[in-house]
Amino acid sequence: xxxxxxxxxxxxxxxxxxxxxxxxxxxxxxxxxxxxxxxxxxxxxxxxxxxxxxxxxxxxxxxxxxxxxxxxxxxxxxxxxxxxxxxxxxxxxxxxxxxxxxxxxxxxxxxxxxxxxxxxxxxxxxxxxxxxxxxxxxxxxxxxxxxxxxxxxxxxxxxxxxxxxxxxxxxxxxxxxxxxxxxxxxxxxxxxxxxxxxxxxxxxxxxxxxxxxxxxxxxxxxxxxxxxxxxxxxxxxxxxxxxxxxxxxxxxx
Ligand SMILES: [Zn+2]
Numbered sequence: 001x002x003x004x005x006x007x008x009x010x011x012x013x014x015x016x017x018x019x020x021x022x023x024x025x026x027x028x029x030x031x032x033x034x035x036x037x038x039x040x041x042x043x044x045x046x047x048x049x050x051x052x053x054x055x056x057x058x059x060x061x062x063x064x065x066x067x068x069x070x071x072x073x074x075x076x077x078x079x080x081x082x083x084x085x086x087x088x089x090x091x092x093x094x095x096x097x098x099x100x101x102x103x104x105x106x107x108x109x110x111x112x113x114x115x116x117x118x119x120x121x122x123x124x125x126x127x128x129x130x131x132x133x134x135x136x137x138x139x140x141x142x143x144x145x146x147x148x149x150x151x152x153x154x155x156x157x158x159x160x161x162x163x164x165x166x167x168x169x170x171x172x173x174x175x176x177x178x179x180x181x182x183x184x185x186x187x188x189x190x191x192x193x194x195x196x197x198x199x200x201x202x203x204x205x206x207x208x209x210x211x212x213x214x215x216x217x218x219x220x221x222x223x224x225x226x227x228x229x230x231x232x233x234x235x236x237x238x239x240x241x242x243x244x245x246x247x248x249x250x251x252x253x
Contacts, residue, residue, distance in 0.1 A: 028102075029095035029096040029099070030095055031093065031095055032092070033092060034075055034090075034091040034093075035090050036085065036091075037084075038084075038085055038244075039086060040086035040087065043086045043087050046119075046120050046248070047118045047119045048087050048088070048119070049121070049122040049123065049197065050090070050123050050125070050240065051071075051122060051123065051124045051194075051197070052093060052124070053093075054095055055096060055099070056098065057098055058215075058217045059221070061130075061221050061223055062129070062209070062211065063126070063219060064097075065221075066128050066129040066224050066229060067126050067127060067128050067207075069129075070233045070236060071091060074237060086245065090119075092104070092105065094108070097192070103196055105122075105195075108196070109196060109199065119202055120252065121167075121202060121204075121205060123236075123240070124194040124204065124206045124207070125236070126192045126206065126208045127209040127214065128229075128232045129209075129225050129229040130213060130214070130219075130224060131152070131153065131223055131225045132149075132150040132153060132155070133149055133150070133211065135147055149223070151227065152227060153209070154209050154211040155209065156181055156207055156209050157182075157183055157187050157189055158171040158182045158186075158206070159188060159189030159190055159191070159205065159206040159208070160188065161190040161198060162188075162202070162252060163186065164250065164251060164252065164253055166246060166250040166251065166253075167251065168186050170243075174235045174239060177235070178234050180232060181231075203252055
């Protein structure tokens with residue numbers, strides 16, 4: 001194109017693009033479930049759901065390989081006898097997030113009315129450790145701009161659907177204790193998989209990034225921050241423990 005421009009005949013430049021696509025119908029998908037029973041005699045029936053979706057576009061390292069990795073680490077942590085919770089933890093590896101009609105959490109709620117009745121909080125772990133990209137200081141005359149990939153994670157929005165002060169306060173403490181890169185403002189966002197749990201009328205907690213490589217072929221393993229993964233896993237182990245120890249009133253005031 002540069003040569004055409006220099007020759008002064010850019011107006012006569014023609015281009016043809018083709019996109020070939022296929023449509024698949026009648027697809028099925030399954031949610032994966034893992035249950036850690038609560039040990040408290042009266043709180044044991046109450047459930048905390050910990051959700052991460054498993055399907056992706058392209059390599060999906062950030063949407064949602066990182067969230068799934070953190071979820072698996074948490075399941076391992078709470079499966080140890082010394083970490084057994086008071087309430088029951090239901091880990092949901094949800095399927096069909098990117099496919100219309102196959103929304104995993106929505107089907108889970110529909111097919112398990114007892115589980116839905118007993119759930120007091122649903123936590124959705126979605127896009128949590130992609131590296132941060134910042135514009136470089138260099139800018140070239142033709143507008144080309146370089147970016148720098150930090151080793152640490154991009155900002156994470158923490159949504160608490162019912163704005164429960166107790167839960168929002170835990171995110172503030174989490175920044176101080178673990179250095180997780182949560183944005184400062186409180187939010188009631190319950191996007192992505194969280195939407196499947198909102199009909200329950202309980203606190204839906206969502207941790208979510210929307211970094212530049214989101215939903216692109218650049219979502220590869222190298223785009224994930226290892227320290228970010230570790231910070232998030234440590235924070236959520238503490239966060240879920242605090243939710244587990246809280247009164248029902250504190251979770252859903
Ligand atoms: Zn996602």
